[in-house]
Amino acid sequence: xxxxxxxxxxxxxxxxxxFVIAGGGNTSLKDSDxxxxxxxxxxxxxxxxxxxxxxxxxxxxxIWGKTYPGESVAREQExxxxxxxxxxxxxxxxxxxxxxxLHDLLPFEYVVHLHPAxxxxxxxxxxxxxxxxxxxxxxxxxxxxxNPGYVLSQKVKSALDEYTAENHKPAAIIFLQNHGxxxxxxxxxxxxxKYRDIMERIDKRVKRRPDFSGETSEVPGKLLSxxxxxxxxxxxxxxxxxxxxxxxxxxxxxxxxxxxxxxxIVYAGSDPLFVQEAxxxxxxKDHLNKFGRVPxxxxxxxxxxxxxxxxxxNAALALKLFRDAVKVAVxxxxxxxxxxxxxxxxxxxxxxxxxxxxxxxSTK
Numbered sequence: 001x002x003x004x005x006x007x008x009x010x011x012x013x014x015x016x017x018x019f020v021i022a023g024g025g026n027t028s029l030k031d032s033d034x035x036x037x038x039x040x041x042x043x044x045x046x047x048x049x050x051x052x053x054x055x056x057x058x059x060x061x062x063i064w065g066k067t068y069p070g071e072s073v074a075r076e077q078e079x080x081x082x083x084x085x086x087x088x089x090x091x092x093x094x095x096x097x098x099x100x101x102l103h104d105l106l107p108f109e110y111v112v113h114l115h116p117a118x119x120x121x122x123x124x125x126x127x128x129x130x131x132x133x134x135x136x137x138x139x140x141x142x143x144x145x146x147n148p149g150y151v152l153s154q155k156v157k158s159a160l161d162e163y164t165a166e167n168h169k170p171a172a173i174i175f176l177q178n179h180g181x182x183x184x185x186x187x188x189x190x191x192x193x194k195y196r197d198i199m200e201r202i203d204k205r206v207k208r209r210p211d212f213s214g215e216t217s218e219v220p221g222k223l224l225s226x227x228x229x230x231x232x233x234x235x236x237x238x239x240x241x242x243x244x245x246x247x248x249x250x251x252x253x254x255x256x257x258x259x260x261x262x263x264x265i266v267y268a269g270s271d272p273l274f275v276q277e278a279x280x281x282x283x284x285k286d287h288l289n290k291f292g293r294v295p296x297x298x299x300x301x302x303x304x305x306x307x308x309x310x311x312x313x314n315a316a317l318a319l320k321l322f323r324d325a326v327k328v329a330v331x332x333x334x335x336x337x338x339x340x341x342x343x344x345x346x347x348x349x350x351x352x353x354x355x356x357x358x359x360x361x362s363t364k
Contacts, residue, residue, distance in 0.1 A: 002029075003029065003036060003049045003052065004049065005029075005188050006027060006028075006029040006036065006052065006110070006188075007047055007048060007049060007051075008188070009027060009110065009112065009188045009191060009192075010027045010038065010044045010045075010047045010112075011044065011045055011046075011047060012192070013025065013027075013044055013112065013114055013195075014043060014044025014045030014046070014047065015044075015045045017320070017324075018116055018117065018118070019114045019115070019116045019195075020044055020114050020115055020116075021115075021263070021267070021317075021320050021321060021324055022043060022263075022267055022317050022320070022321070023040075023041040023042060023043050023266075024044075024114075024115050024180075024263040025044050025112075025113055025114045025115055025180070026038040026044075026097040026099055026103070026113050027044065027047075027110075027111065027112045027113070028052075028097075028100075028103035028104075028110070028111045029052075029109060029110055030057065030103070030104070030109060030111075031109075032057070033056070033057055033058070034054055034055065034056070034057060034088065035054075035055040035057050035060065035100070035103060035104050036052040036053070036054055036055075037052060037053055037055060037096050037097050037100050037103050038051060038052055038053075038096075038097050039051050039052065039053050039094050039095060039096065039097065040095045040096065040097050040098060041095075053087060053091050053094040053095070053096040053097075053100075054087070054088040054090075054091050055083075055086050055087060055088065055091075055096060055100060055104070056086050056087070056088050057104060059082075059085065059086035060083075060086045060100070060101065060104045061104075062082075063079065063082050063083070063086075063101065064157070066082070068150065072147070072151075072348065073351075075150060076149050076150060076352065079149065079150040083096055083100055083101075084096075098148060098149060099113055099148070099152075099153075101150070101153035102152070102153055102156055102182060105153065105156060105157055105160060106160075106170070106172075106174075106182065106184040107170050107184070108170075108172065108184030108185055108186060109185070109186050109187070110184065110185050110186070110187065110188055110190070110191050111182060111183070111184045112182075112183050112184075112191050112195070113180060113181070113182045113183075114180055114181060114183075114195075115179070115180035115181075115261060115263055116180070116181070116199065117324050117327035117328050117331060118199055118202055118203060118206070118327075118331055119175070119180065119181050119198065119199075119202060120179075120180060120260060120261060120328045120331070121202070121206070121327070121328050121329075121330070121331020121332045121334065121335065122175070122202055122331070122332075122335055123175055123176060123177050123178060123179065123180065123181070124177075124178050124260040124261065124328050124332055124338060124339055124340070125331075125332035125334075125335035125336050125337065125338065125339055126332075126335065126336030126337050126338075126339050127335045127336035128142075128175075128177065128335050128336075128339070129142045129144075129177070131205065131335045132175055135201050135202065135205060136173065136201070138167070139172075139173060140171065140172075140173035140174065140175055141156075141159050141160070141163055141171045141173070141174045141175065142175050142177065143155055143156055143159060143174060143175065143176045143177060144177050145176075145177040145178040145179070145341065145342065145345065146176075146177075146345075147345055147348045147349075148179070148262055148349075148352075149352070152176070152179075156174065159171075159174075160174075170184075172184045172185060172194065173194065173198065177339075178260060178261055178339070178340070178341045178345070179261050179262065180261065180263075181198070183195060183198070205334055205335075206331055206334045207333065207334045208330060208333055208334065209330065209331075210242045210326055210327050210330040210331075211240070211241045211242050212240040212241065212242055212323075213240060213241045214239075214240055214241050214244075215238070215239070215240035216237075216238075216239055216240070216304075217236065217237055217238055218237070219237035219303075219304070219306075220303075223277065223280075223300070223303075223306075224237060224306070226280065227280075227298065227306055227308065230280075230281070230284050231294050231308050232294075233294070233308060233309055233310045233311070233314070233315070234308070234309060234310070234311055234312045234314070234315045235306045235307065235308050235309075235315050236306065236307045236312070236315040236316050236318075236319055237304055237305070237306055237307075238304060238305050238306075238307070238319045238322070238323065239303065239304030239305065242326055242330065243304055243305055243326060244304070246299070246326065247274075247299045247300065247301055247302060247303065247304060247305065248301070248302065249301060250274055250301075253272075253274045253299055254338075255329035255332075255337070255338045256272065256322070256325050256326055256329050256338075257272060257274070257340075258270065258271070258272075258340035258341070258346070259271075259340055259341050259346050259349075260325055260328050260329075260338070260340060260341065261328075261341070262341075262349050263321065264321050264322075264324070264325050265341075265346060265349045265350065266349070267296070267317045267318060267320070267321040268296050268297050268307070268317075268318045268319075268321035268322045268325065269293075269295055269296030269297055269318065270341075270346045270349070270350060271287070271291055271295060272295060272296075272297035272298065272299060272305075272322070273287045273295040273297070273298040273299070274298075274299045274301070275298065275299070275300055275301065276300070276301045277300050277301070277303065280300075294308060295308060296308055296309060296314075296318040297318055297319075297322045305319065305322055306319075307319035307320075307322065
């Protein structure tokens with residue numbers, strides 16, 4: 001077991017925006033006693049051995065035997081306390097990934113959880129489950145959309161137990177609807193081989209790919225300053241051939257009008273604002289009244305898209321995740337069109353302290 005190999009594997013995927021952006025995704029390594037899992041919000045591209053949190057697997061297993069409150073906030077708080085209590089001595093200043101329980105469940109030495117846009121074109125589509133079963137034919141699990149954290153872990157555990165009983169082996173590939181994918185293997189090369197195969201199989205089913213030609217970040221006029229004045233923060237602009245088609249009018253914007261995954265909510269918000277330049281101030285006021293927060297993405301009809309944040313980095317991240325959402329929307333066309341997270345799931349993420357912590361870490 002080598003933490004250096006885990007670092008290399010994490011950086012391999014973290015440095016490729018086709019697989020993960022910002023603090024998204026997580027990786028782990030385990031033996032019978034210890035789980036090494038990426039710290040919450042830390043970017044895979046920048047990990048070092050100290051990034052990983054050493055967890056006591058015996059204490060993690062005890063969590064499954066406990067009964068937690070039915071109310072989501074109280075439940076997740078108690079689960080978090082038990083997760084933190086499962087850290088090994090010397091790890092008290094680190095916070096493990098919110099998906100730690102899933103990493104511990106998979107009986108493989110290496111586990112890599114990523115959010116490739118190509119994969120999410122499948123998981124965030126109307127016909128994703130049917131297509132996955134056709135493509136992978138019993139080699140993978142599909143987990144219906146769920147709030148992350150303990151509830152998701154429970155669903156995966158139940159599905160894994162059932163799959164193992166039926167197939168006499170554990171599932172090494174798990175697709176999470178409106179979330180991403182988990183892959184497990186006994187070696188780093190085994191992880192890479194599985195991901196290559198997964199991406200190739202899905203790619204063969206894709207009928208159209210995003211066209212980002214003519215991409216520009218230069219915004220005409222004084223609109224950027226007006227948006228920064230309204231938001232009290234910073235803004236950045238993006239347009240390309242694909243985005244230009246989406247901002248033609250409100251109906252055209254529908255495929256990217258809501259949230260595909262928790263990562264899109266964390267970094268680009270859940271409710272992008274679509275406006276005409278002439279009605280900017282009124283639309284901005286209406287959005288604040290409706291949602292109680294500044295939009296992280298604003299699309300201006302006939303012009304392009306703005307990322308908005310408290311810093312330049314936050315504004316740029318919002319655009320990166322929106323660009324990723326555009327890719328997901330285009331890929332989803334091959335599987336029946338886009339399928340967004342439900343409103344209750346969106347509200348859960350917006351109010352979840354664990355995701356707020358991850359966002360704060362990854363945008364510093």
